[in-house]
Amino acid sequence: MLKLIIKLFVKDSENVTDQKVRERYGVVLSGYGIFLNILLFAIKYVAGILSASIAMTADAFNNLSDAGSSLISVIGFKFAGKKPDPDHPYGHGRIEYIAGLIVSLAIILMGYEIVRDSFKKIIHPEDINFSYVSVAILLAGVLVKLYMSFYLRHYGKLIDSAVLTATATDALSDTISTATVILATVLYAVFGWRLDGYSGLLVGALIIFAGLKSAKETVSPLLGEPPTAEFIDKVEAIVTSYDEIQGMHDLMVHNYGPGRLIISLHAEVPDSGNINELHDVIDNAEARLSRELNCSAVIHMDPVRVGDPFTDSLKEMVKGIAASIDEKMTIHDFRIVTGPTHTNLIFDVLVPYHVKMSDDEVIENIKKEVYKNDKKFNCVVTIDRDYVNR
Numbered sequence: 001m002l003k004l005i006i007k008l009f010v011k012d013s014e015n016v017t018d019q020k021v022r023e024r025y026g027v028v029l030s031g032y033g034i035f036l037n038i039l040l041f042a043i044k045y046v047a048g049i050l051s052a053s054i055a056m057t058a059d060a061f062n063n064l065s066d067a068g069s070s071l072i073s074v075i076g077f078k079f080a081g082k083k084p085d086p087d088h089p090y091g092h093g094r095i096e097y098i099a100g101l102i103v104s105l106a107i108i109l110m111g112y113e114i115v116r117d118s119f120k121k122i123i124h125p126e127d128i129n130f131s132y133v134s135v136a137i138l139l140a141g142v143l144v145k146l147y148m149s150f151y152l153r154h155y156g157k158l159i160d161s162a163v164l165t166a167t168a169t170d171a172l173s174d175t176i177s178t179a180t181v182i183l184a185t186v187l188y189a190v191f192g193w194r195l196d197g198y199s200g201l202l203v204g205a206l207i208i209f210a211g212l213k214s215a216k217e218t219v220s221p222l223l224g225e226p227p228t229a230e231f232i233d234k235v236e237a238i239v240t241s242y243d244e245i246q247g248m249h250d251l252m253v254h255n256y257g258p259g260r261l262i263i264s265l266h267a268e269v270p271d272s273g274n275i276n277e278l279h280d281v282i283d284n285a286e287a288r289l290s291r292e293l294n295c296s297a298v299i300h301m302d303p304v305r306v307g308d309p310f311t312d313s314l315k316e317m318v319k320g321i322a323a324s325i326d327e328k329m330t331i332h333d334f335r336i337v338t339g340p341t342h343t344n345l346i347f348d349v350l351v352p353y354h355v356k357m358s359d360d361e362v363i364e365n366i367k368k369e370v371y372k373n374d375k376k377f378n379c380v381v382t383i384d385r386d387y388v389n390r
């Protein structure tokens, strides 16, 4: 049925990286979620009132707040699909993360209320009116939520949406909470145990936990995350596929929401090359990156000396010194300037985050070791931090 709805309402549905298509997916899926959640709320609420069960009523309100969360998702998708404007030239993609954060906070708040009501029930336990109809309603509710978490996870992955994935996690935790309510209801019917409050407490704790987890997942991309190893590999494969490019470093990736990536990197090119020809190669590499990875790419050229044994031997020496300080410490942009009294070794050192030394200490250590090799060597060092993580 959902496949049919998507066929009808999501035009151009294969083109999942396109902003317009993502927006249509988001709005249709969230709208469908609002419909299902309001349906579940209405039925469970009536069952909860008739059974005089606070756990059942709480479970119903859980679904109502999910409908509210989906409404926020629709707003998020609508804004994320909005074109860039003069005030926000990088688009509005990150609004989707903010919407995801609001969804998470709504989940945490609801969990808190359930925990509070459940404590009251534990202190003052009451009888509930058992009926097979309400148990059947709850069972149907579990199946609906399982179905929802399944399709939300599927489409969340397909269009790379933090909101849909967060909602999928919530739907799954809903099935566990509803199952707990069913168990407590059945145990009451069979043994007369008044577990309403305890099952509510467990439900509330699960909901708070799910909310905290999805809050963390939406805050992280807002602060800025390193790209995935898979993405770095793709960039490297494209850039180094050109014969003129000897290597790359200093990759930076800025994410302004899915489909709005801005990347920059340094490409090492032979210093003997022709600037116009090399620029042409760099332009081609940039064009391929933007076409194949759906990003805006800027490449900075670094001249390196190729095939000079003296430069190579000095570079190897400095490489070894860096690795002896920390095995993950690397150097790049290495060049030398020779003079009559001394030789300048100019390079960048990439210091891993786990190295506890200060920048000055790293520079001093390297200088000291290089100086030991030859008193004529003078180091000009720039410290660099990694913007990718692997």
Ligand SMILES: [Zn+2]
Binding pocket: 249, 250, 266, 302, 332, 333
């Ligand atoms: Zn560089």
Ligand SMILES: [Zn+2]
Binding pocket: 279, 283
């Ligand atoms: Zn250019």
